[in-house]
Amino acid sequence: MTTSEKKQLMAAACKVRMGAIKGVHAAKAGHPGGSLSAADLFTYLYFKELRIDPKNPKWEDRDRFVLSKGHTAPGLYAALALRGYFPEEDLLTLRQIGSHLQGHPNMNLTPGVDMSTGSLGQGVSTAAGMALAAKYQGKDCRVYTLLGDGEIQEGEVWEAFMFAHHYKLDNLCVIIDNNGLQIDGRVEDVMSPYPIPEKLRAFGFQVYEIDGHDFEQMETAFNQARETKGVPSAIVMKTVKGKGVSFMENQAGWHGKAPNDEEFEIAMNELSAQLAEVEGM
Amino acid sequence: MADVKKIATRESYGNALKELGAEHADLIVFDADLAGATKTGTFKKAFPERHFDCGIAESNMIAAAAGASTMGLVPFASSFAMFTAGRAFEQVRNSIGYPHLNVKIGATHGGISVGEDGASHQCCEDFALMRSIPGMVVMSPADDVEARAMVRAAYEYVGPVYMRFGRAGVPVFHDEASYTFQIGKGEVLREGTDVAIIANGLMVAEALAAAETLAGMGISAQVINMATIKPLDEELVLQAAKTCGKVITCEEHSVIGGLGEAVCGLLSEKCPTPVRRIGVNDEFGHSGPAGALLKQFGLSAEHIVEVAKDFCGK
Numbered sequence: 001m002t003t004s005e006k007k008q009l010m011a012a013a014c015k016v017r018m019g020a021i022k023g024v025h026a027a028k029a030g031h032p033g034g035s036l037s038a039a040d041l042f043t044y045l046y047f048k049e050l051r052i053d054p055k056n057p058k059w060e061d062r063d064r065f066v067l068s069k070g071h072t073a074p075g076l077y078a079a080l081a082l083r084g085y086f087p088e089e090d091l092l093t094l095r096q097i098g099s100h101l102q103g104h105p106n107m108n109l110t111p112g113v114d115m116s117t118g119s120l121g122q123g124v125s126t127a128a129g130m131a132l133a134a135k136y137q138g139k140d141c142r143v144y145t146l147l148g149d150g151e152i153q154e155g156e157v158w159e160a161f162m163f164a165h166h167y168k169l170d171n172l173c174v175i176i177d178n179n180g181l182q183i184d185g186r187v188e189d190v191m192s193p194y195p196i197p198e199k200l201r202a203f204g205f206q207v208y209e210i211d212g213h214d215f216e217q218m219e220t221a222f223n224q225a226r227e228t229k230g231v232p233s234a235i236v237m238k239t240v241k242g243k244g245v246s247f248m249e250n251q252a253g254w255h256g257k258a259p260n261d262e263e264f265e266i267a268m269n270e271l272s273a274q275l276a277e278v279e280g281m
Numbered sequence: 282m283a284d285v286k287k288i289a290t291r292e293s294y295g296n297a298l299k300e301l302g303a304e305h306a307d308l309i310v311f312d313a314d315l316a317g318a319t320k321t322g323t324f325k326k327a328f329p330e331r332h333f334d335c336g337i338a339e340s341n342m343i344a345a346a347a348g349a350s351t352m353g354l355v356p357f358a359s360s361f362a363m364f365t366a367g368r369a370f371e372q373v374r375n376s377i378g379y380p381h382l383n384v385k386i387g388a389t390h391g392g393i394s395v396g397e398d399g400a401s402h403q404c405c406e407d408f409a410l411m412r413s414i415p416g417m418v419v420m421s422p423a424d425d426v427e428a429r430a431m432v433r434a435a436y437e438y439v440g441p442v443y444m445r446f447g448r449a450g451v452p453v454f455h456d457e458a459s460y461t462f463q464i465g466k467g468e469v470l471r472e473g474t475d476v477a478i479i480a481n482g483l484m485v486a487e488a489l490a491a492a493e494t495l496a497g498m499g500i501s502a503q504v505i506n507m508a509t510i511k512p513l514d515e516e517l518v519l520q521a522a523k524t525c526g527k528v529i530t531c532e533e534h535s536v537i538g539g540l541g542e543a544v545c546g547l548l549s550e551k552c553p554t555p556v557r558r559i560g561v562n563d564e565f566g567h568s569g570p571a572g573a574l575l576k577q578f579g580l581s582a583e584h585i586v587e588v589a590k591d592f593c594g595k
Contacts, residue, residue: 060353107351107380115351116380119371125341126376129348129356136309136331137352156372159341167333 001219005048007281009215012082013043014275017244018268019078023094023101025264030094030103033254035075037179037212037239038146042079044218045144054084057111063141064114064130068123069148069177070104071256077101077110085112121154123147124174128164131172131232142226146175150182152193158203164232165204173225174205174234177212179241181252197236205234212237245270287450291389293428294446295320298357298387300429301436302328308436311346311358313339318448319359319389339364343372343386350382355436358384362391362445366407377441378414384442385435386411391421391445392533393561393578394483396571403566409538411443412511418464419511421445421532423485426455427508430462438464447533449571451483467514473503476589477521480531481507481540484559484580488531491585498586500593513543515551522554527592529557533580536560557588 016039024030046052050063067076074094081088086100093099100109104118115130117123127145134141147157164172176196184190193199197207206228208221218235225233241255242248245267259267302308302324309331316322316334325332335342339360346356358365365388366373377384388407395403411419418440422428428446435442442464454470470485471492480488485506492502503525505517522528528548530541541558548554561578575581 064351066348115348116375119375121340122344122372122376125344125372126348126351128341129345129350130352131348132333132345133309133349133352133354136354139352156338156340156344159336159338160345162338163335163341163345166336 001216006215007278009043009047010278011275012047013040014271014278015082016043016075016078018271019081019088019091020074021245021259021264021267021271023074023077023091024258026092027095028258030074030258031071031256032074032248032259033181033241033251034069034072034148034177034179036243036245036248037241038072038177039075039243040213040215041146041175041177041218041237042075044215046079046083049222050144051141054112057085061139061141064127064143066115066123066127066143066145067105067117068127068145069120069151070117070123073103073105076105080110080112120148120151121156124157125160128160128169128172131164131169132167134171135169142171142173144173144175146177149176149178149180149187149193149196150190152176152196153191161200161203161205168230169232170229172232174232176234176236177239178236179239181241181250181255183252183255185252200234200236204231206231208233208235210235210237212239213243244274285452285454287452288425289448289450290422290425290428290446291320291448293422293425294387294389294432295323297429297432298324299327301433305355305436307353308355308357309333309349311335311342311356313337313342313360313364315360319387321359321387339369340372343369344376346384347376347380347382350384356384357387359387359389361402362388362404362407363402366410366443367404370410374414378417381416381440383439386443387446388443389446390448392447392482393566393574393580394447394449394533394571396448396574397568399568400565405535405561405566406538407445408510408532408534408540412538412543416441417511418442418509420464420509421482422508423482423506424451424455425453426457426460427462430460431508434462434464445482447483449483452486454486454489465509465512465514467517468506469503470506471502471504473501474525475501475593476527476529477503477505477525478529478531478585478589479505479507479518479521479540479544481510482533484531484533487580487582488585490582491589494582494586495589498590498595500589500595502589507540510540510543513547515547518544518547519552522548522552527555529559529585529588529592531559531585534560536562557592559585559588
């Protein structure tokens with residue numbers, strides 16, 4: 001990864017974070033914590049990894065992305081808007097009546113959304129079904145899905161993992177956002193999913209462990225995942241919930257709460273400062 | 282009807298899948314370790330490369346079928362009614378129904394005629410569950426001819442469909458050469474003026490037998506096969522209610538939430554008419570031979586005759 005490419009991704013990630021915060025603030029509801037922990041991943045996928053065409057969102061041979069942790073839609077929407085799927089102003093209509101930006105992703109309303117999700121555990125199964133179908137159809141597209149570390153408490157997730165390995169879905173890449181927090185607190189206190197990489201390996205996945213806020217590590221992992229043959233791959237990312245906004249970082253309380261006007265201003269100032277710093281690099 | 286050929290509609294389902302599979306390469310089948318029982322095994326034998334066993338994991342199967350449909354394939358996902366409509370209800374609702382995806386659910390072993398396996402496997406709630414999902418087509422065929430035509434119609438229709446097939450053999454009374462099936466259209470099998478009997482599934486043959494007996498008692502019963510529970514053929518139900526003034530519904534399902542309530546809901550709003558619902562009366566089944574269970578739970582021609590006699594004041 002060149003320095004300028006990394007800088008561009010970092011700047012885009014700042015903008016994705018700002019878009020997510022703007023949307024949640026305007027909606028006075030939504031999920032900022034997980035949107036921010038996954039913002040770098042959304043950025044990497046939509047600006048580097050995915051084979052897509054924002055002008056042709058339904059292109060048959062595109063790569064698919066399923067946001068299995070659908071509640072972090074504000075982050076996804078911000079990335080899609082920045083990538084040109086729809087105007088950035090739309091982000092301010094999040095969760096409003098008449099908006100195409102539902103509280104959780106809707107594939108029939110929002111350009112660029114490949115699957116309707118929101119009920120945890122189901123997205124990964126649909127992604128596995130897509131990957132299976134692509135294999136049957138002889139398509140070379142890949143399917144990516146992002147799960148929360150709390151989400152993998154759902155039993156269906158492990159059904160999907162068994163299925164992915166059984167059908168040798170090497171065109172499927174499962175990403176786990178391991179920010180360590182869920183609504184009721186720390187994942188290990190609520191219902192420990194640990195150790196995640198070992199469990200995935202036991203289910204037959206080729207596992208990559210990375211820092212989910214480091215684009216170079218992301219690049220290495222995604223490149224290796226693309227080369228993985230015969231088994232599905234999984235990227236377990238260590239992340240910080242609320243990453244980028246000081247008072248939201250590592251706070252379970254910011255899982256599903258909107259900032260008030262004052263908090264919004266602080267958040268936007270912090271993110272603007274980060275953007276200015278990246279652009280001045 | 283002793284000399285009439287009997288075929289279980291799950292057999293029809295498997296045969297229809299095999300036939301359609303030969304015509305359409307985009308038809309794929311998912312099953313959950315029950316291919317022998319649901320009869321998708323018939324398809325598997327012909328097209329092993331597009332029959333995907335998901336193991337005993339119905340929730341994942343249903344959502345995976347949803348994902349596959351977004352790629353342009355037409356997945357048929359099968360298990361027992363209890364485990365598709367029941368266990369995987371939320372996957373059907375959120376991953377198939379909400380995005381209105383083109384997935385066909387072929388649910389076998391519906392109703393009490395599952396028999397010896399007992400209440401845990403006798404799903405009498407599937408019509409109610411599936412009817413409650415916006416945009417879901419819900420159907421239950423009466424015999425082999427109708428079942429095979431229904432599977433074909435489901436393939437051709439674009440959108441989510443739930444079909445319930447039975448375990449037990451049922452008389453084949455449709456004439457294949459002249460029969461046509463249309464989603465959302467009921468079928469008048471016998472004209473009558475005193476009472477309209479609206480039935481589906483294995484209760485259609487019972488209703489026909491009951492109407493014959495009733496005729497001997499001076500009661501003229503119309504018999505309607507309502508294979509599509511949703512969308513309901515409202516025009517036909519209203520017409521029957523106006524003609525007969527009395528309606529009996531018959532289904533191998535709870536009286537809560539199925540065909541009976543669909544008919545009552547329509548009539549109460551558009552043409553208030555006395556209705557008697559024959560079905561399973563808010564109770565669980567139990568083990569036993571299918572035929573004996575059906576009699577015990579009042580899902581028989583004899584019981585329809587009793588209800589009709591009482592209803593008509595005879």
